[in-house]
Amino acid sequence: MHPALSVIFFTVASGAGFGMLALSGASTALNAQASALSILLTEFVIALGLTTFGLLASTFHLGRPERAWRAFSQWRSSWLSREGFLSVLTYPAALAMASGWIGLLSPTALKWAGAATALLALATLISTGMIYASLKAIPRWSNRWTVPGYVALGVMSGALLLHAMDRMAAVFAVEAMAMRLTGWIALLLLFIAVAVKLAYWWSIDHAQPRATIESATGLVGRGPVRQFESPHTAENYVMQEMGYRIARRHAKKLRRIALVLGFIFPALLLLPSLVIPGPIGAALFAVLAAVLALIGLFVERWLFFAEARHVVTLFYGASAV
Amino acid sequence: MTSLPPPSPKKLGLVIDLDTCVGCQACAVACKEWNAGGVSAPLPDRDPYGPAPLGVWFNRVHGYEAGEGRRSRTVHFPRSCLHCEEPACVTVCPTGASFKRAEDGIVLVDEDLCIGCKLCSWACPYGAREYDFDSGVMKKCTLCIDRIYNDSVDERSRIPACVVACPTSARHFGDLGDENSAISRIVAERGGVELMPEMGMKPVNRYLPPRPARAGDGHDGPDYLEPVVPAEPERGLLHWIDRILSR
Numbered sequence: 001m002h003p004a005l006s007v008i009f010f011t012v013a014s015g016a017g018f019g020m021l022a023l024s025g026a027s028t029a030l031n032a033q034a035s036a037l038s039i040l041l042t043e044f045v046i047a048l049g050l051t052t053f054g055l056l057a058s059t060f061h062l063g064r065p066e067r068a069w070r071a072f073s074q075w076r077s078s079w080l081s082r083e084g085f086l087s088v089l090t091y092p093a094a095l096a097m098a099s100g101w102i103g104l105l106s107p108t109a110l111k112w113a114g115a116a117t118a119l120l121a122l123a124t125l126i127s128t129g130m131i132y133a134s135l136k137a138i139p140r141w142s143n144r145w146t147v148p149g150y151v152a153l154g155v156m157s158g159a160l161l162l163h164a165m166d167r168m169a170a171v172f173a174v175e176a177m178a179m180r181l182t183g184w185i186a187l188l189l190l191f192i193a194v195a196v197k198l199a200y201w202w203s204i205d206h207a208q209p210r211a212t213i214e215s216a217t218g219l220v221g222r223g224p225v226r227q228f229e230s231p232h233t234a235e236n237y238v239m240q241e242m243g244y245r246i247a248r249r250h251a252k253k254l255r256r257i258a259l260v261l262g263f264i265f266p267a268l269l270l271l272p273s274l275v276i277p278g279p280i281g282a283a284l285f286a287v288l289a290a291v292l293a294l295i296g297l298f299v300e301r302w303l304f305f306a307e308a309r310h311v312v313t314l315f316y317g318a319s320a321v
Numbered sequence: 322m323t324s325l326p327p328p329s330p331k332k333l334g335l336v337i338d339l340d341t342c343v344g345c346q347a348c349a350v351a352c353k354e355w356n357a358g359g360v361s362a363p364l365p366d367r368d369p370y371g372p373a374p375l376g377v378w379f380n381r382v383h384g385y386e387a388g389e390g391r392r393s394r395t396v397h398f399p400r401s402c403l404h405c406e407e408p409a410c411v412t413v414c415p416t417g418a419s420f421k422r423a424e425d426g427i428v429l430v431d432e433d434l435c436i437g438c439k440l441c442s443w444a445c446p447y448g449a450r451e452y453d454f455d456s457g458v459m460k461k462c463t464l465c466i467d468r469i470y471n472d473s474v475d476e477r478s479r480i481p482a483c484v485v486a487c488p489t490s491a492r493h494f495g496d497l498g499d500e501n502s503a504i505s506r507i508v509a510e511r512g513g514v515e516l517m518p519e520m521g522m523k524p525v526n527r528y529l530p531p532r533p534a535r536a537g538d539g540h541d542g543p544d545y546l547e548p549v550v551p552a553e554p555e556r557g558l559l560h561w562i563d564r565i566l567s568r
Binding site for chain 1: 323324325339344349372373374375376377378381382383384385386387388389392393395396398400409411412413414415416417418434435436437438439440442443444445446447448451452453454456457458459514515516517518519520521528530531
């Protein structure tokens with residue numbers, strides 16, 4: 001599949017933003033939110049900035065962005081519509097939560113607003129994953145690890161960003177979340193996310209083909225079928241959009257880059273940010289961990305598209321997908 | 322609504338005979354000609370006479386070789402929308418632009434609602450949808466809906482343009498939901514198949530497989546690459562001349 005930059009920006013940025021909202025919503029609901037109000041609000045603005053930037057980036061992928069509002073209508077059948085619907089619903093819940101932090105809500109109402117924010121943010125991440133997981137025509141995506149991948153990577157990058165901001169706030173002597181809990185949660189989420197991503201890669205490497213050139217052409221039981229001539233001399237839309245292929249050795253290299261930048265370096269940088277007593281050093285490590293993780297996720301998301309093969313390529317000479 | 326309508330008894334579709342298709346591209350050209358002026362117009366072409374033309378076509382004629390050795394054969398294979406009974410291209414649509422008609426099962430795009438997200442083209446296993454980069458909307462085969470129901474067209478011509486154009490009658494149009502229709506009888510008689518049933522889209526169109534080769538029609542003869550006449554013995558005048566000329 002053709003890796004469109006707008007979609008990659010969208011899924012990485014809004015994934016991190018909704019991950020942040022899910023975590024701060026959960027901590028609010030559990031009454032574990034110990035950071036100072038100024039940090040909470042800064043993190044909140046950054047989270048909404050990321051989700052908004054992501055949603056705007058996704059409209060650059062559209063042929064008619066001025067009609068994007070129509071995408072909220074078909075939530076009964078379309079995961080893309082559900083994603084749009086849920087992402088927009090998250091905003092009022094998150095704003096209610098923020099107003100509760102300021103003190104405009106009763107403690108019980110604040111807990112409910114936090115829970116609603118967390119659930120809606122998680123539901124948005126799940127529906128993003130389901131857009132891809134529900135496409136049977138792309139066998140590597142309609143895979144049980146696709147949705148866990150989107151959720152785990154989103155929440156992980158959100159936790160890394162929250163931790164980085166907590167550490168930065170500590171530099172300015174603002175009371176950040178107690179015991180550096182966010183950092184430990186981020187570390188745990190890093191391990192979960194890398195396990196899910198490795199499982200995804202393992203499963204797409206070992207998946208049996210779901211369709212063959214014989215089943216695509218209906219020429220079954222006649223021996224092998226191969227493309228004899230192409231219907232057109234140049235590429236068409238179908239080949240450009242669905243026929244994108246990445247060389248296997250490039251994919252291997254990029255997987256290593258994604259693994260090192262997205263998971264290994266952030267994990268190694270998180271540890272010093274958790275144990276160093278000086279706030280400036282800790283902040284430096286935490287910020288570096290978050291930035292590298294986002295770059296790694298960008299590579300990972302690019303690969304998610306580039307490695308996925310569409311069954312329509314069977315008509316253009318692929319033998320099995 | 323992109324939720325699917327209840328299954329209709331009427332299922333309009335095409336049956337394509339892979340035995341008689343000669344790969345002449347007449348259906349593809351006729352399709353482009355009709356639809357470039359019909360409800361789907363325009364069907365843009367970028368750089369049409371340059372080195373890398375890129376255009377919107379609803380019908381593409383592929384060529385395959387099936388089997389090996391003396392029993393292999395070339396199969397010409399027209400590919401277009403199969404008007405599936407459970408089309409994923411419709412259910413993934415976020416705006417309601419893609420829909421399946423309840424009355425005859427034709428899958429269409431309402432271009433005024435389409436936002437050009439291209440997700441339907443990802444969902445289709447058959448590559449039936451092509452994006453119009455000029456209008457920013459998705460386009461697809463309409464089964465010539467502006468022709469088959471068109472009162473101003475001569476009644477005999479109220480069939481899809483590709484079917485009219487086929488010089489070998491390899492394309493048939495009709496109601497595949499009615500098991501007594503002419504088109505359904507051809508499918509039953511010839512063992513028509515659906516493409517990629519494993520994708521679960523339940524395509525309506527059927528493809529008639531190439532008929533098996535008969536004994537004595539050349540398929541039981543020598544392999545094509547074997548010499549048909551035994552080589553001359555390596556002596557005599559002709560051999561001597563051959564050696565002179567071969568120098």
